[in-house]
Amino acid sequence: MSGKKMNALQAVNAALAKAMEQDPKVIVFGEDVADREGGGVTGATAGLSTRFGDDRVKSTPISEQAIIGAAIGAALGGYKPVAEIMLMNFTTVAMDMIFNHAAKLRFMSGGQSQVPITIRTLTGAGWQTAGQHADHLEGWFAHTAGIKVVAPSNPAEYYGLLLSCIQDPDPCIFIESAGTLFIPGEVPDDQAPIPLGKARVVQEGTDVTIVSWSSQLVRCQQALPALAEAGISVELVDLRTVSPWDKEAVLASAAKTGRVLIAHEAVRSFGPGAEIAATVNEELYGKLKAPVRRLGAPYSPVPFSKPLEDAYIVSPERVAEAVKGLMA
Amino acid sequence: MSGKKMNALQAVNAALAKAMEQDPKVIVFGEDVADREGGGVTGATAGLSTRFGDDRVKSTPISEQAIIGAAIGAALGGYKPVAEIMLMNFTTVAMDMIFNHAAKLRFMSGGQSQVPITIRTLTGAGWQTAGQHADHLEGWFAHTAGIKVVAPSNPAEYYGLLLSCIQDPDPCIFIESAGTLFIPGEVPDDQAPIPLGKARVVQEGTDVTIVSWSSQLVRCQQALPALAEAGISVELVDLRTVSPWDKEAVLASAAKTGRVLIAHEAVRSFGPGAEIAATVNEELYGKLKAPVRRLGAPYSPVPFSKPLEDAYIVSPERVAEAVKGLMA
Amino acid sequence: MAELSNAPAPSPETLVDIYRRMIRIERNDDAIRKTIRLGRLTMPYYSARGQEVIPSTVSAFLNNDDTICTIYRGIHDMVAKDMPLRPLWAEIAGRVDGTCKGKGGPMHLTHPETGVMVTTGIVGSSMPIANGLAWAALLDGSKRVTVAYFGDGASNIGAFHESLNLASVWKLPVIFVCQNNGFAEHTRYENGTGVDFISKRAAGYGMPGYTVDGNDPWAMYAAVHEAVARARDGEGPTLLECKTFRFMGHVFGDDDKYMTKEEKAEAIAKDPLPAFRARLIAEGHATEEQLAKMQADIEAEVEDAQEFGLASEFPSVDELRRDVFAEEIPA
Amino acid sequence: MAELSNAPAPSPETLVDIYRRMIRIERNDDAIRKTIRLGRLTMPYYSARGQEVIPSTVSAFLNNDDTICTIYRGIHDMVAKDMPLRPLWAEIAGRVDGTCKGKGGPMHLTHPETGVMVTTGIVGSSMPIANGLAWAALLDGSKRVTVAYFGDGASNIGAFHESLNLASVWKLPVIFVCQNNGFAEHTRYENGTGVDFISKRAAGYGMPGYTVDGNDPWAMYAAVHEAVARARDGEGPTLLECKTFRFMGHVFGDDDKYMTKEEKAEAIAKDPLPAFRARLIAEGHATEEQLAKMQADIEAEVEDAQEFGLASEFPSVDELRRDVFAEEIPA
Numbered sequence A, B: 001m002s003g004k005k006m007n008a009l010q011a012v013n014a015a016l017a018k019a020m021e022q023d024p025k026v027i028v029f030g031e032d033v034a035d036r037e038g039g040g041v042t043g044a045t046a047g048l049s050t051r052f053g054d055d056r057v058k059s060t061p062i063s064e065q066a067i068i069g070a071a072i073g074a075a076l077g078g079y080k081p082v083a084e085i086m087l088m089n090f091t092t093v094a095m096d097m098i099f100n101h102a103a104k105l106r107f108m109s110g111g112q113s114q115v116p117i118t119i120r121t122l123t124g125a126g127w128q129t130a131g132q133h134a135d136h137l138e139g140w141f142a143h144t145a146g147i148k149v150v151a152p153s154n155p156a157e158y159y160g161l162l163l164s165c166i167q168d169p170d171p172c173i174f175i176e177s178a179g180t181l182f183i184p185g186e187v188p189d190d191q192a193p194i195p196l197g198k199a200r201v202v203q204e205g206t207d208v209t210i211v212s213w214s215s216q217l218v219r220c221q222q223a224l225p226a227l228a229e230a231g232i233s234v235e236l237v238d239l240r241t242v243s244p245w246d247k248e249a250v251l252a253s254a255a256k257t258g259r260v261l262i263a264h265e266a267v268r269s270f271g272p273g274a275e276i277a278a279t280v281n282e283e284l285y286g287k288l289k290a291p292v293r294r295l296g297a298p299y300s301p302v303p304f305s306k307p308l309e310d311a312y313i314v315s316p317e318r319v320a321e322a323v324k325g326l327m328a
Numbered sequence C, D: 001m002a003e004l005s006n007a008p009a010p011s012p013e014t015l016v017d018i019y020r021r022m023i024r025i026e027r028n029d030d031a032i033r034k035t036i037r038l039g040r041l042t043m044p045y046y047s048a049r050g051q052e053v054i055p056s057t058v059s060a061f062l063n064n065d066d067t068i069c070t071i072y073r074g075i076h077d078m079v080a081k082d083m084p085l086r087p088l089w090a091e092i093a094g095r096v097d098g099t100c101k102g103k104g105g106p107m108h109l110t111h112p113e114t115g116v117m118v119t120t121g122i123v124g125s126s127m128p129i130a131n132g133l134a135w136a137a138l139l140d141g142s143k144r145v146t147v148a149y150f151g152d153g154a155s156n157i158g159a160f161h162e163s164l165n166l167a168s169v170w171k172l173p174v175i176f177v178c179q180n181n182g183f184a185e186h187t188r189y190e191n192g193t194g195v196d197f198i199s200k201r202a203a204g205y206g207m208p209g210y211t212v213d214g215n216d217p218w219a220m221y222a223a224v225h226e227a228v229a230r231a232r233d234g235e236g237p238t239l240l241e242c243k244t245f246r247f248m249g250h251v252f253g254d255d256d257k258y259m260t261k262e263e264k265a266e267a268i269a270k271d272p273l274p275a276f277r278a279r280l281i282a283e284g285h286a287t288e289e290q291l292a293k294m295q296a297d298i299e300a301e302v303e304d305a306q307e308f309g310l311a312s313e314f315p316s317v318d319e320l321r322r323d324v325f326a327e328e329i330p331a
């Protein structure tokens, strides 16, 4: 199996190219995405407008409601739009379009309307972009009936999951997170679309299950050596799709280990980890060896100052500590 | 203790009048709220502009971003704005203002800015208003650091909690829900502000704790007679403030009964009940007599057709059934 | 506000066709209101009585594959677009034979076969989505046009602005049709809108904007003609502000206390329906008998639709698990 | 676009004061960029080099209790408003002596004492909040004015529209100052904006709008004079589109590949700072020595602030539990 080493942004770029190549109905747009505008502020869309034409790859005004509206309308007109909302915090200016329309049109129309759009959006703490540029809002979208929430953590996963989002007949939000972006990884040349709704076991183990995704998954991986050294056998599950989530896989792992830690970058309070914890507790009542634990950001906006930002993020050390706590 | 019988909307009206009377900095605005426009589409603000003047009670254009922005700015200028967003689904068009600004300005300014705004908003299924007018989004706001989420369920609670929201130095979202609106109740003449963050035990009991709020609390109350008849002693806890929530009260009740049902109108999946369930499980690990159960709306937009809407809402019968299930 | 260029006059056939759409709207609206009053339908109903000329004239220019995005006060727009009435009635009654199997209801009627792509209850949201449909037409290389209907109050919300700007920059074949009935719920135009004519906003997007008497089929004809021609010719979007009045208040049951009795009476006195009918006959475009027959046919159609709709079954509760996604949600 | 009425000419003192603000912005910006380059500061930095005239002229009309709401590219606006530099530097270094204890950083600097009420990283969001501050001034019966700064790209977002309309309907004492530098991140003005002059949008809200050479202090003076007078006299809002150029690209480290070398060189050749300086001297408003002394003083102030900021402590992690609410979150 031959492949290419690339980072997550390059994987996004490659997946977009692949999707556009395969399906002429795939169109890509958002602020600064065309090559005239430099191919995206992160370069994720570089080269696409040159290769596929300015009609299919378009830069937009700073008008997020209009961007998502155009995506929905084009989808109703038969296209498969991939719209970029530069940062996840800016989804809030387009939230009506996402929540009241994209997610609901199929249902409200009794199945007549389909809205196969993909919303790509970047977020994540670690770059000192402070309070308005780094929130992980997957919990909001997971609580929204009618939209799939996808949060990959390495280049091959970015590639395979993005292809699936684009092909999916329903709206997907595809979360690109700071902590995952620049870690190179091998993407097989024939990397297939990765099915949505299916978790991935990153490492098998027997003592403790960690459920995580996106940047926090990377930090969980970084905790593995110390845990191995401490003699704890960890099963690390990458949820990949936050909604609909892979209950079967998580419950199977939890049933095996009897101990579960859920870790995400989003704020812990009323965060997406709560659903998983509540479900594990409900389904495996009396069968667990320890209470299900959750790690997430404190109940606070993202701070600017470096030491505060460091403390805001759940570090590999805190993951390791929590796992050890479960074994105590 | 003398009082007046009124419904929740009348209680809102009375609380607004009281707050405006007590504090000249309280201002009220939103679409159609002034008397020239009929005093609000539900009448909740009727008479206020006539009594307190058109400067302090203003109707606005249909511009929710501008409404919340004006509230934030007026708060920074020393006022205590009460802004109405007619329906909770319309908070999505103002979500940037709420999430990125109102909730964060105190923190991002290092404590220099205060944003003592109250956002009143109406929602709830039952009126066949279908997919875009009835969502219970308290889970989103509870997951947002920096805003308090208040969801009363009877007229006296509406009155006392709204006064507290207005007096509170931080932003509050005050949720008025269809299922609570027209049930009359006694509001004592000297009804004091009800502290935020404190739950209320509606009925004491020893077998099962039900945690609920807003319209769903009403439906839980309606289940009580059948449960009493079945010989089950229910402790019903009205959370009142969804965030920050009264962990102590819920844990105390759960520790006493050992069985917990959380019921809300919001979608169950990734809903606010998950946080409570996860916390109860974590804190009372090994001490519960049954798994914590959650009831909420199905993973679906709110449907129009009456039988579907009826099935969408968690009925008193389903509450009773779930409680019986916990005893089984 | 731009001045309209010379447009051809409508043919007699077109005038009669516009009248047909108007009377179909009016008869249907009347039947809906009666049925609600009788307690046989329960739903939030936003009558557009008084606004018939606007979508009737617009629709006279549209083909079946031209698309519209409309709003809660939009049943007249759908009827004008020749949406069949049987599934319409079944939908507003929440029945399984409704356009949306009863799941959307009166604020979310959808009927792609006649180009009714979106009906929305969120003020302003018809416009951003209409842009996307228009963009799809461009990408297809077709001549399809899309109409976004909205109210005067909606012209003050952010989505209006973003949509008109994007449509202008991308030269989209979309027509923004503002049905200015002078009120946004209970708020009078001038108390919510900082400008005397909404059409003046068009200049801020480099697009033509016209204020038209939305109760005058001839004036509407000229304006729509130009807007549709521009869209089909690749010249981009147009904003039409069509002045009108809603006779029935904001929502069924509205007590109208925010307007004066006189202004309402005055508006109703100018009801375009009888006036247009009289002129059609006076100018020889149609005979009394023709129009009476037309009306009788329409009344029969409405009655049939009403019976059909109210006789249809309610959907099964399994529908809560369907159409959330393409795949059914497991029970 | 309206024509400006006759405005008084700026006095020599005012001209020199405007220059003082400009050079303070420029020296401070230069020091920030040097410090980032040396690796002693890490932050996203949006230089406004080239845009100094705009807030310097605006600020010459503002009192301490007049308020501004600005954006990520807004340090020049704060410096022009005479925000002290020590807490500014401590803030951008994330230190406890910063205006916001290091919690907000360069995109969220706040300093109510000098009227810097909001700095935001969300495009368009300065405007709705500015309205509220202006409304508070009205309610107080004061003559305070509020300035909302924003970019050309921001004029395409919904919040712009809602804000200008509300300000017009409520006659708010607010001035919307668009710093049109020709680019929104990497997108050229005309590729995002459907109209040739943003000021033309003002007519859509019934408010005056002017396009001004934002590099010309005299032209700016006349425009701001009128806008401030209108606001203080209760006549409502004004939109000022001030044309300028940003010399340093969108964000520190930007490679500028979306613009031509020529246009950038041409813009830099028109750098208003040396030109204004020369003219002040030539017209006898200031002497070479005076301006040299002024610059030296400012350089000393900047150096002191830099040292102060970088020497300040980092905040304790307990700060994550403070200022979320008025009451500290329990540990």
Ligand SMILES: Cc1ncc(C[n+]2csc(CCOP(=O)(O)OP(=O)(O)O)c2C)c(N)n1
Binding pocket: B031, B062, B064, B086, B090, B093, C073, C121, C122, C123, C124, C150, C151, C152, C153, C154, C155, C179, C181, C183, C184, C185, C250
């Ligand atoms: C975003 C949003 N805000 C508020 C409402 C509540 N609302 C429904 S209709 C309406 C008035 C709209 O007026 P206009 O646009 O003039 O249309 P009309 O009803 O007169 O046809 C309002 C405020 C809404 N549906 N959506």
Ligand SMILES: Cc1ncc(C[n+]2csc(CCOP(=O)(O)OP(=O)(O)O)c2C)c(N)n1
Binding pocket: A031, A062, A064, A086, A090, A093, D073, D121, D122, D123, D124, D150, D151, D152, D153, D154, D155, D179, D181, D183, D184, D185, D250
């Ligand atoms: C709502 C929103 N969308 C997108 C962005 C990303 N963004 C930051 S600055 C910028 C360009 C703004 O351009 P302009 O308004 O002209 O201001 P300038 O940066 O030129 O001063 C964009 C798109 C944002 N911060 N907020």
Ligand SMILES: [Mg+2]
Binding pocket: C151, C152, C153, C179, C180, C181, C182, C183, C184, C185
């Ligand atoms: Mg109207």
Ligand SMILES: [Mg+2]
Binding pocket: D151, D152, D153, D179, D180, D181, D182, D183, D184, D185
């Ligand atoms: Mg710019």
